[in-house]
Amino acid sequence: MTPAWRRYAPALIFLLPALVGLAVFRLVPILWSFVLSFYDWQIFDQPSFTGLDNYIHILTSPVSGQVLRNTAVFALIYVPGSIALSLVLASVLNNTLRSSTFFRSALFLPYITSTVAVTLAWKWIFSTRFGLLNNALAALGIDAAPAWLADPTYALPAVAIVSIWKDVGFYMILLLAGLQTIDPTYYEAARIDGARVVRRFFRITVPLLSRSLFFVLIIAMVRSTQTFEITYALTEGGPNRSSTTLAYFIYENAFIHFQMGYAAALAYILCFLLGLLTLVNFYFRRRWVHE
Amino acid sequence: MTLTKHIWLPLMAASALATSMAAAQDTTLSYMMWDPEQLEAERAAIAEFEASNPGVTVEALAMPPEDYWPRLSALAAAGDLPDVFAMSSGFVQSWADAGNLADLTGLITDEQLAQYYDSAASVGVIGDARVAFPQNWVAPVMYYNIDMFDAAGVEHPQADWTWDDFLAAAQALTVDENEDGTPEQYGMWLYGRYSHIEPWIFRNGGRLLNADMTALDPSPEAVNALEFLTSLVNEHGVAPAPAEMEGIRQQDVFALGMAAMWVDGSWNIANVRDIAGDSFQWGIAQVPVGPDATEETARAYAWADMLAIATNSEQPDLAWDFIQHMVGEGRTASDFLGGKIPAFQAIAESEAWLEADMQPANKGLLLEIGTQPVETGFSRDWSAWRGYAASGSGGMNGELDEVFNGRSELDEAIENFVAYGNDVLSR
Numbered sequence: 213m214t215p216a217w218r219r220y221a222p223a224l225i226f227l228l229p230a231l232v233g234l235a236v237f238r239l240v241p242i243l244w245s246f247v248l249s250f251y252d253w254q255i256f257d258q259p260s261f262t263g264l265d266n267y268i269h270i271l272t273s274p275v276s277g278q279v280l281r282n283t284a285v286f287a288l289i290y291v292p293g294s295i296a297l298s299l300v301l302a303s304v305l306n307n308t309l310r311s312s313t314f315f316r317s318a319l320f321l322p323y324i325t326s327t328v329a330v331t332l333a334w335k336w337i338f339s340t341r342f343g344l345l346n347n348a349l350a351a352l353g354i355d356a357a358p359a360w361l362a363d364p365t366y367a368l369p370a371v372a373i374v375s376i377w378k379d380v381g382f383y384m385i386l387l388l389a390g391l392q393t394i395d396p397t398y399y400e401a402a403r404i405d406g407a408r409v410v411r412r413f414f415r416i417t418v419p420l421l422s423r424s425l426f427f428v429l430i431i432a433m434v435r436s437t438q439t440f441e442i443t444y445a446l447t448e449g450g451p452n453r454s455s456t457t458l459a460y461f462i463y464e465n466a467f468i469h470f471q472m473g474y475a476a477a478l479a480y481i482l483c484f485l486l487g488l489l490t491l492v493n494f495y496f497r498r499r500w501v502h503e
Numbered sequence: 504m505t506l507t508k509h510i511w512l513p514l515m516a517a518s519a520l521a522t523s524m525a526a527a528q529d530t531t532l533s534y535m536m537w538d539p540e541q542l543e544a545e546r547a548a549i550a551e552f553e554a555s556n557p558g559v560t561v562e563a564l565a566m567p568p569e570d571y572w573p574r575l576s577a578l579a580a581a582g583d584l585p586d587v588f589a590m591s592s593g594f595v596q597s598w599a600d601a602g603n604l605a606d607l608t609g610l611i612t613d614e615q616l617a618q619y620y621d622s623a624a625s626v627g628v629i630g631d632a633r634v635a636f637p638q639n640w641v642a643p644v645m646y647y648n649i650d651m652f653d654a655a656g657v658e659h660p661q662a663d664w665t666w667d668d669f670l671a672a673a674q675a676l677t678v679d680e681n682e683d684g685t686p687e688q689y690g691m692w693l694y695g696r697y698s699h700i701e702p703w704i705f706r707n708g709g710r711l712l713n714a715d716m717t718a719l720d721p722s723p724e725a726v727n728a729l730e731f732l733t734s735l736v737n738e739h740g741v742a743p744a745p746a747e748m749e750g751i752r753q754q755d756v757f758a759l760g761m762a763a764m765w766v767d768g769s770w771n772i773a774n775v776r777d778i779a780g781d782s783f784q785w786g787i788a789q790v791p792v793g794p795d796a797t798e799e800t801a802r803a804y805a806w807a808d809m810l811a812i813a814t815n816s817e818q819p820d821l822a823w824d825f826i827q828h829m830v831g832e833g834r835t836a837s838d839f840l841g842g843k844i845p846a847f848q849a850i851a852e853s854e855a856w857l858e859a860d861m862q863p864a865n866k867g868l869l870l871e872i873g874t875q876p877v878e879t880g881f882s883r884d885w886s887a888w889r890g891y892a893a894s895g896s897g898g899m900n901g902e903l904d905e906v907f908n909g910r911s912e913l914d915e916a917i918e919n920f921v922a923y924g925n926d927v928l929s930r
Contacts, residue, residue, distance in 0.1 A: 252930075255576035257601030269930065275897070275923065339750020341685075362746035362908065450896025451746075452905050464894045467573050469887045474930075 249477035254470040266477035275453065276461075276478075282368055283457040287436040289372035294432050295425070297376060298383035303417065305384070306391040316388070320381035327378065331445035334374045335361065338446075364454035367447050371455050374442050379435065383428045390424030391417070422501040426493070433489055437482055458482050532821055533585035534563045537571035544838045545829070552828045559821065569892070579603050584813035586822040587829075590635040592626045592806035593881045600883075604634035605812040610823050611636070618831070620873040623807040623846040635809035637846035638830045639839055641769050642805035642872045643702040645791075646863075649784035651676055651688065651763040660764075660788035666731055669764075669791050673741035676763035685747070691735055692762035694745035694753065695903030697880065697889050701804050702766050703728040705878045707793025708800030711899075716882040719924035721917060724795040729903070729913060731793075736907045746908045757785075766790055769869055773841025776862060786863045789872065805877040807846060844869050888924030898923060 249266055253259035270276045301319060305312040322330060337344045338360040346357040360366045398416050407415065418425070440459045443449055449456030449464070456464075458478065466475035534549075536542055542565035549561050564585075566574065572594070578584050579601070590598060598604050608631070616624060620640060627635035645660060652659055655675045661668070673690025680687055693699040704711065709725030712718065721729075735742045748756055757765035758778035775785065792801045810829060812822040827833075831847050836855035838845075845851040851873070857866050885891070890898030899920040905911035 254597065254601070255573075256579035256598060256603055273926065335750055340747055341750070343750055359746035359749050359908075362749040362904075364910070444893060448893055448896050450901060450904070451908070452901035453897050456896065464897075467569070468892055468894045469884060470572070470576060471887075471930075 245476040246480060248473050249480050251473040253472045255472055256470070259473070262473065266474050267481070269474070270477055270481060278453055279456050279458055279461045282453075282455065283437060285368055286372050286375075286439065286457050287433065289369060290375055290436040290439075291429070291432045293372065294376045294380050294383055295428055298380045298387055298428065299421075299425070301380065301384045302387035302391055303413065306388055316385070319384055322378045323381040327441040328445045330378065331374060331442050335446055338370055361447050362451050364451055367451060367455040371439065371443055371446055374446060375436075375439055378442065379432075383432065386428055386431075387421065387424050390421045394420045419502050423503070426497060426501045430490060430493060433493070434486060437486055529558050529560065530818065530821065531560045531562050532587065532818065532825055534561055534587045534825065535571070535575060535585040536563075536565050536589035537568045537591075538589075539565040539567065541565070541838075541840060541843075544840060545834075548829060548833045548835075548838060551833055552825055555828075556821070556824070561825065582815060584815065586816040586818060587810055587812055587825055589638075590627075590809045590811040592809070592879045593885050595627060595635050595809065595811075596629055596881070597883055598811070599629040599632070599634045603814055604629075605814050605816060605819055605822075607633045607636060607812065607823065618848055619846045620844075620848060620851070622803075622805060622873055622875070622877040626807040626879055627809050627811075635811040636826055636830055637807035637809045639843040639845050640805055640807040640873065641843060642803060642869060642877070643698045643766055643768050644787040644789065644842075644869065644872070645702075646757050646765045646767070646771070646775065646785060646787055648757070648760065648763045649786055651760075651783070655763075659786065660791070662789065664788075664791040666791055666793055670735070670739065670741070673735065673764060674739060677741045686740070686743075688760070689743050689762040690741035690764060692748070692753075692756045692765045693732060693735070693742055694748075694907060695890070695900035696753065696767075696895070697891065697900070698768045698804075699766055700729070700732065700899075700903065701878075701880050702790040703732055703793065705802045705804045705880070706790045706796060708796035708802070709793075710878075711880065712882055718928055719888060719921045721921065724793065724800075726917065727795055728793055729917070733906055733913050737909060742907075744908045745904050769842030769844065771842065772863065772866070776841070779862075784862065786865050787868055789868065802878045803872045803875045804880060805872055806879040806881065808843070842866075842869065844873065882928070884927050884930075887927045888920070898927075 248259070250261060250263060251259040252262045252265075305316055305319075336342075340346060340359040340362060343360070345360065349357040358366050360370050394417065398420070399412055402412050402416060437457070438459050439457055440463060443455060443457060443460045444463075447455045449460050459482070462475045462478045462482070465471045465478060542563060545563070549563055553559055553561055562585075565571075571589075575584070575588060579598075584603060590604070595604070607627075611633070619637060623637035623640040626640075627633055627637060647660055649659065652672075655678075657672045657675050660672070676688065676690035677686050678688040679685065701711070704725045707724045707728040708722075709728050710720075710722045711725055713720040736744055742762070748761075751759070751761075754767065754771050754774050755778055756762050757767075758775045760779070760783060769787075772787075779785065789803070810826045812819055812826065816822050832849070834845065834847065834850055836845070836850055836853050839850070839856060845856060850856055851870055859866075882888075886894060888898050890896065890900030895901070896904075902911065902916040902920040902923075906913050906916045
């Protein structure tokens with residue numbers, strides 16, 4: 213055994229179980245699902261090769277087009293919404309650190325609470341006739357409140373709002389950790405120079421937090437395309453598919469209609485779009501992320 | 504040879520012998536189904552089967568439908584299907600086409616078959632082969648609130664009710680006490696759900712699919728039924744728009760006393776009993792026959808829950824014995840919860856199943872449906888084009904809800920769901 217092997221062999225041996233697990237439970241299914249995306253397969257029958265049919269159908273089907281649009285709209289609400297809100301919350305809690313333990317815990321709580329349980333509570337809040345929201349609006353004299361979850365205009369934003377509420381605590385913690393690495397002397401110097409709060413925020417906080425913000429941006433973008441549980445429990449993708457996003461559509465095709473090949477092709481389209489967006493993000497990173 | 508070897512070798516040999524003898528005598532029959540609560544009700548029948556077949560152990564496993572079908576499918580892909588498993592009317596065609604279901608033709612005599620509801624037994628016949636056998640069947644019926652009918656002075660639903668009679672009753676039963684434009688009590692409750700819509704289509708002699716079930720081609724009778732249902736919501740205001748009931752479980756609207764009539768599956772009898780309790784008196788009736796139907800064309804909507812044997816089962820004879828036990832005399836009325844109707848007529852007609860001391864008092868009406876010509880409405884990819892379960896917001900369901908919510912015209916909705924359905928069916 214060469215000295216190099218002698219050096220790395222123990223590490224490889226220790227890593228082997230994890231590598232085998234990763235290969236068997238991640239890598240093989242990922243590659244296998246790519247192969248499947250060229251087949252028509254219902255799981256319980258024999259797969260038949262269909263070439264690019266699944267991809268062509270997805271790219272030409274009006275339903276897939278609607279689902280892709282919904283996914284984009286959801287991301288456009290969710291990503292800026294969750295980043296802006298988590299940044300504001302993290303900044304406020306960072307400035308009032310002593311009294312913030314309770315609020316930090318309270319804001320983080322939705323993230324670790326059962327998604328289905330809290331979504332059912334939101335379903336009741338949004339309920340048209342007996343919901344908390346519409347009854348509160350009625351008390352304020354607004355009688356023509358919408359059917360939040362049964363109106364195509366509001367259903368997708370409602371799903372996005374609940375998703376933001378659920379995840380914002382997680383992003384807030386990430387940003388709070390970033391904020392606490394910023395040297396307070398920058399703020400003191402800026403204050404002495406007469407910089408006000410807003411100026412200090414945009415000239416000191418945002419640039420010095422840009423690495424954390426970049427990380428949160430990537431995570432939020434990935435999560436925005438993976439929304440499933442909240443959609444499932446809140447709207448089931450309705451009304452008339454107006455809140456069906458790509459991840460939910462993949463689930464439907466895979467486990468309700470058992471169109472595994474079609475679902476695999478959808479998953480690879482999602483993977484391609486996400487990869488593309490991440491590349492774009494990394495390309496623009498140098499323009500606003502301070503290393 | 505050491506002392507240890509002296510002891511261990513004979514012990515190992517004895518152990519191997521005992522194991523092989525046990526293997527020769529003991530047989531395990533695997534059985535899987537989609538209703539954990541129902542399985543608990545079946546435990547006694549399974550134990551009885553084991554007792555009458557010494558050496559046989561039934562390994563029964565149940566999980567909810569959303570887990571059952573993916574798991575069963577995965578087992579099929581792995582070539583490891585259970586010997587006996589529950590099969591739905593919706594999936595039997597696809598599973599038979601895939602070659603997963605053993606041919607049971609010839610295992611049952613005509614005399615035996617006559618003991619079962621023909622409408623239920625025929626669902627498991629695909630092509631020329633019987634590939635599944637019914638355990639029970641279910642059918643949508645019209646639930647009605649007797650107290651509301653009596654308070655409004657409206658005659659209870661009759662077998663010869665026309666759709667005009669139904670509409671007149673629904674109008675009389677719609678009550679807006681505070682006159683704010685939103686009735687506190689509706690005459691009817693419906694949305695785009697299959698078990699709310701298809702009963703009216705089939706009772707009007709209509710069809711959604713073409714004759715060979717390969718494409719959506721709604722007949723004029725089906726379109727007329729859809730127009731009638733749309734008018735209940737949008738023209739006559741006797742049923743709420745689905746959007747108004749958002750946030751309330753659909754199966755609770757009638758049970759909570761918010762609507763006087765409701766058409767849905769007989770399995771909801773259990774839920775209405777649970778939710779409504781003794782708060783009001785209620786009964787069931789058949790969906791009125793439509794104006795376009797004749798005696799020959801009017802059909803009831805019903806389908807069967809069945810048992811099937813895996814093609815690759817190594818003990819098909821034992822599996823068939825088990826099925827016979829589980830669908831026939833081995834069962835008691837209490838095994839069939841709520842509105843599940845035993846396919847074996849002797850149990851269905853028993854006093855114990857008819858439950859005259861419980862609501863609905865006229866449960867025997869369900870048995871009349873079993874003797875009528877029935878339609879299951881299922882086809883390949885039904886869940887996709889119809890919009891079912893977690894995909895209920897799409898397909899025909901989603902389009903009809905848009906109509907009932909006043910955001911779309913019926914013609915446009917039909918055009919959309921036909922185009923989508925035919926795209927699904929042509930793939």
